[in-house]
Amino acid sequence: MELALSLGDTSKSFSFLEKKDSIANGREIKGSCMRLALNARSHENTEAAEYEIESEEDKEEMRVSSDSTLQLHLLPFSLANPGVQPRTSQLRPWLPDNLSSQPDYADGQSRGLDVNRLPSPAAVAEEAAEEQSSPNSAGSSFNEFSVHKNGSSYGKSKRVELEGHSNGHETETEKATSRASDDEENDSTRKKLRLSKEQSAFLEESFKEHHTLNPKQKLALAKQLNLRPRQVEVWFQNRRARTKLKQTEVDFEYLKRCCEKLTEENRRLQRELQELRGLKTSQPFYMQLPATTLIMCPSCERVSTTPTVPSIPATTTTLAMSPITAAAAETATTSSTALSL
DNA sequence: CCTGTCAAGCTGACGC
DNA sequence: GCGTCAGCTTGACAGG
Numbered sequence: 001m002e003l004a005l006s007l008g009d010t011s012k013s014f015s016f017l018e019k020k021d022s023i024a025n026g027r028e029i030k031g032s033c034m035r036l037a038l039n040a041r042s043h044e045n046t047e048a049a050e051y052e053i054e055s056e057e058d059k060e061e062m063r064v065s066s067d068s069t070l071q072l073h074l075l076p077f078s079l080a081n082p083g084v085q086p087r088t089s090q091l092r093p094w095l096p097d098n099l100s101s102q103p104d105y106a107d108g109q110s111r112g113l114d115v116n117r118l119p120s121p122a123a124v125a126e127e128a129a130e131e132q133s134s135p136n137s138a139g140s141s142f143n144e145f146s147v148h149k150n151g152s153s154y155g156k157s158k159r160v161e162l163e164g165h166s167n168g169h170e171t172e173t174e175k176a177t178s179r180a181s182d183d184e185e186n187d188s189t190r191k192k193l194r195l196s197k198e199q200s201a202f203l204e205e206s207f208k209e210h211h212t213l214n215p216k217q218k219l220a221l222a223k224q225l226n227l228r229p230r231q232v233e234v235w236f237q238n239r240r241a242r243t244k245l246k247q248t249e250v251d252f253e254y255l256k257r258c259c260e261k262l263t264e265e266n267r268r269l270q271r272e273l274q275e276l277r278g279l280k281t282s283q284p285f286y287m288q289l290p291a292t293t294l295i296m297c298p299s300c301e302r303v304s305t306t307p308t309v310p311s312i313p314a315t316t317t318t319l320a321m322s323p324i325t326a327a328a329a330e331t332a333t334t335s336s337t338a339l340s341l
Numbered sequence: 342c343c344t345g346t347c348a349a350g351c352t353g354a355c356g357c
Numbered sequence: 358g359c360g361t362c363a364g365c366t367t368g369a370c371a372g373g
Contacts, residue, residue: 193349193350194351194367212342231369234368235367235369237343237344238369240342242366244343
């Protein structure tokens with residue numbers, strides 16, 4: 001049995017970032033496909049746990065795993081290379097070392113920031129100005145995703161709210177926006193608000209490509225999703241942790257089944273051994289029964305019975321034993337398990 | 342970055 | 358339909 005754990009190729013670049021236009025255009029992100037693969041070379045294929053969830057319905061059915069939009073392998077880089085933590089710059093050569101090692105980046109640039117604090121009016125105004133000045137910028141491509149939670153995009157909700165209710169259908173993002181708007185009025189100290197489906201989907205997409213982010217990617221994602229870098233960082237941390245947890249559960253179940261199989265096999269062999277031992281100890285009794293002559297072929301070492309033995313060839317071995325013992329011997333020759341009595 | 346934990350938010354079941 | 362509750366998900370944080 002062989003278990004392989006892998007996080008995949010972490011050296012790939014973020015091709016999904018190229019897709020931001022489609023998201024900005026309001027198209028739904030497809031590809032929420034989860035695959036858990038567990039290979040066991042010496043086991044039947046049915047033992048390999050493999051789930052593939054393509055549709056939203058499937059994802060609902062597989063609620064347990066629904067947050068995994070990724071391909072999971074059993075050997076994350078860090079596990080496959082214990083003690084070897086790849087430097088960001090090694091995985092992404094285009095990133096200068098000094099950037100990847102900046103503590104501010106590593107810490108998400110948010111130390112000391114209260115995520116629940118409302119942004120200052122100046123900040124809101126600045127953001128609004130930025131939106132006006134560059135309506136096609138990456139930052140504005142995710143205006144629909146504005147949950148204006150944690151002060152990341154306050155001041156944009158009214159438009160979405162109005163648009164969202166105009167047709168009587170409230171999208172997930174708009175609902176989140178609306179909720180956040182209420183919370184903003186009722187409880188400015190609320191600790192957490194959920195990301196919109198679109199934001200989550202986009203993060204999932206990025207997670208499929210890379211399980212870790214370098215500061216550049218983190219900032220780009222944060223900008224596109226209208227989140228703070230710290231939020232993106234935390235999201236990835238949680239995502240990694242939960243992926244690992246899920247994989248651990250899958251591994252555990254698989255190993256449990258293996259263990260059960262081996263235990264059962266062990267029991268069976270023990271029983272077989274007991275039976276053979278019992279036959280051996282009772283052999284004197286059976287020895288008094290009419291003997292059957294067995295001839296063992298020297299080449300293939302198979303035992304066969306002969307009705308009568310007028311003359312025994314010199315090249316064969318004759319065994320005299322009871323019919324039951326003979327049957328046991330026949331069983332022993334066909335059994336793949338070698339037992340010493 | 343990992344791990345453990347907390348707590349907000351969501352969802353389904355249940356009783357009224 | 359509504360309120361309540363338990364269970365679950367997930368954003369956030371602290372400590373290592």
